[in-house]
Amino acid sequence: MPLLDTASVRRAGQQPMTFSAVADGKPVTLIPVARAHHQHYTVYWRRADLAPAPVPGRRPAPRRSVSPKEGRL
Numbered sequence: 001m002p003l004l005d006t007a008s009v010r011r012a013g014q015q016p017m018t019f020s021a022v023a024d025g026k027p028v029t030l031i032p033v034a035r036a037h038h039q040h041y042t043v044y045w046r047r048a049d050l051a052p053a054p055v056p057g058r059r060p061a062p063r064r065s066v067s068p069k070e071g072r073l
Contacts, residue, residue: 002028004045 008022012029019030023045033043 001044001046004028004047006047 002023005022009019009030010021012018012020017032017035021028021030033041
């Protein structure tokens with residue numbers, strides 16, 4: 001599934017409901033599914049601004065607090 005950089009989404013030109021964005025490091029054009037007649041298309045995207053979905057049956061790793069001296073995780 002492509003990874004969509006949601007911060008890169010911009011309106012493209014004068015055509016209504018047409019947007020440009022970056023997915024997997026490549027430029028893409030986003031249009032409504034109803035306009036994608038006779039074309040291969042992807043409707044689902046992973047979003048760069050979301051944490052990965054948990055794996056069913058696996059418990060998430062415990063979170064630990066980090067002191068300012070340790071830096072970021």
